[in-house]
Amino acid sequence: xxxxxxxxxxxxxxxxxxxxxxxxxxxxxxxxxxxxxxxxxxxxxxxxxxxxxxxxxxxxxxxxxxxxxxxxxxxxxxxxxxxxxxxxxxxxxxxxxxxxxxxxxxxxx
Numbered sequence: 259x260x261x262x263x264x265x266x267x268x269x270x271x272x273x274x275x276x277x278x279x280x281x282x283x284x285x286x287x288x289x290x291x292x293x294x295x296x297x298x299x300x301x302x303x304x305x306x307x308x309x310x311x312x313x314x315x316x317x318x319x320x321x322x323x324x325x326x327x328x329x330x331x332x333x334x335x336x337x338x339x340x341x342x343x344x345x346x347x348x349x350x351x352x353x354x355x356x357x358x359x360x361x362x363x364x365x366x367x
Contacts, residue, residue: 262356265313269352272309277348280305290335299335303327306348310355319355326351 281302288298306327311320327348334344 265359266352266356268313269310269355270349272313273306273348273352276302276306276309277345289331295335299331300324300328303331310352314355314359316355316359319359322358323351323355 285298285302289295289302292298303324307320307322307324309320310323311317314320330339330344330347330351333339334341339347
């Protein structure tokens with residue numbers, strides 16, 4: 259159980275690190291508007307995907323995070339969600355990655 263709590267803490271910490279100090283004003287503005295808007299959106303989401311892959315050691319969860327983060331942030335950019343819903347969806351994804359992580363949950367004997 260302690261290892262799952264550590265993974266949860268690391269996933270959340272990585273999310274907050276990537277979404278706040280590592281995003282910066284430039285990337286925040288660029289993923290919302292500009293000629294390379296989609297590139298910047300995908301690049302930002304890719305940073306999150308890399309963080310999930312590093313924390314979990316699982317390439318597939320990193321790719322899933324990359325895709326999910328791209329969609330969630332695009333919904334926010336288009337005004338379909340609020341900042342609070344955006345963050346709730348990102349945190350929900352981290353919970354899913356914990357549930358889907360192979361070998362993370364012990365099977366009953």
